[in-house]
Amino acid sequence: MSGPTDAESSDSDAEAADSPGTVYLVGSGPGDPELLTVKAKRLLESADVVLHDKLPGPEIIGLIPEEKREDVGKRAGGERTSQADINARLVELAREGKTVVRLKGGDSFVFGRGGEEAQHLAANGIPFEYVPGITSAIAGPGVAGIPVTHRDHASSVSFVTGHEDPTKDESSVNWDALAATGGTIVVLMGVGKLPDYTQALRDAGMDPETPVALVERATWEDMRVATGTLDTIVDVRDAAGIEPPAITVIGDVAGTREEVLHFLR
Template sequence: MTDDADIAPGRVYLVGSGPGDPDLMTVKARRLLEEADVVLHDKLPGPDIIEMVPEERREDVGKRARGERTSQQYTNERMEELAYEGKTVARLKGGDPFVFGRGGEEMVYLAKHGVPFEVVPGVTSAIAGPGVAGIPVTHRDHASSVSFVTGHEDPTKPESAVDWEALAATGGTIVVLMGVGKLPDYTAELRSAGMDPETPVALVERGTWPDQRVATGTLDTIVDARDEAGIEPPAVTVIGDVARERQRVLTFLGNDYGSENGEDEQ
């Protein structure tokens, strides 16, 4: 950070960009992308949103070539450095900053280092992705509760913090973010915990993006459906009877999001 005490620190905004469609950004998020001196982003906001920011004002702090990625420590220090240069910084995140977006960690770091910050919530893909695909995460007939789970836990943890047995017993909807790769593992865990193998499951890839795709199946068949459709991250997994609602409304579901490639009739 700078040693010039005459420069007042700037402000960092932890901004949720929403699920990917620029029209679903909040008014404040859009304004901050126009006003910020620097926008620190990864790939999750999606190209349509990232390209709203002139190249000279944005920095990619996400994955890079050959599988390399920017460390969280670097991102934290870069926010601090820019703020102490007096700059307004938008730390742009996909969805909502506090839903598996490490916004909580960044907030604590900024507070610890005396950097003024503000949280700008965004529409989380955990709700928006299923919603635009015709899947309500709660429904009076099917689910009065919903559990949000990460499929990509900290690899340094000695064991998973997710109690799949407890989730199987809740009777509500389970929404898994960042869980495409681990799909065989947690569907097997849920079956072993006693969840009905015929429980409907849907995968929504790139929800609200122009290339959105959906694959459906059951707890028993969804891995094959994923492989057949070639579903890739980022995608949201919806497990529960609410996933069946999609088939009831599909003919009347009007939006401009992607195609139905890989659709698997239940």
């Protein structure tokens, strides 16, 4: 049986070049590799290239063969890969016909800029798939023994970023409304701005004795938790040396941690 002619082979190669690969926007969860979804693990094993930052954590990043990794996070000296460069790289790799994983900590559609990447891929004709991850907004408080909702303490929860677009003239977070709403407030990427928003909530009338917890590196081996009140938590942060990545939990649910702490594994 004869093989394809040179012309047929050429047509096949051209067709492959015109068919872009797929980009998978994958959430890696809060950091514990056992909390990776089965699908996320499979994609990390089968992808041609994985673009990641530091938030997935060293154990998960270590699961990726070194030759597949592209670090697009913060580098030594504060240098950072811009979002525009990441977007362009995703399109470039996909147009080479590669299967690409864009790996984020938590869930890529929860303050992970995955929505922006999806829009950019669609605008450039690149097929993509969103692969959910366990968001640290829920898992972070949970592993510290703090439910974000509780029948006796919180019937609502608000998720807020503490790291907005630095080009904005002012914050778009309405702290007055959040203080009035009640329930639980979970702030992601908010360790540095902690003095600003705790003051804003007090100014809006929230009780200074409202319990607050900081969960640093949730689910990682070196995870730490510090607790205080809306009035004391900045001093607690400073005394404990809490650093990013960390979650802030504000509300009565943060006070339930003490009830379960001795039985929490």
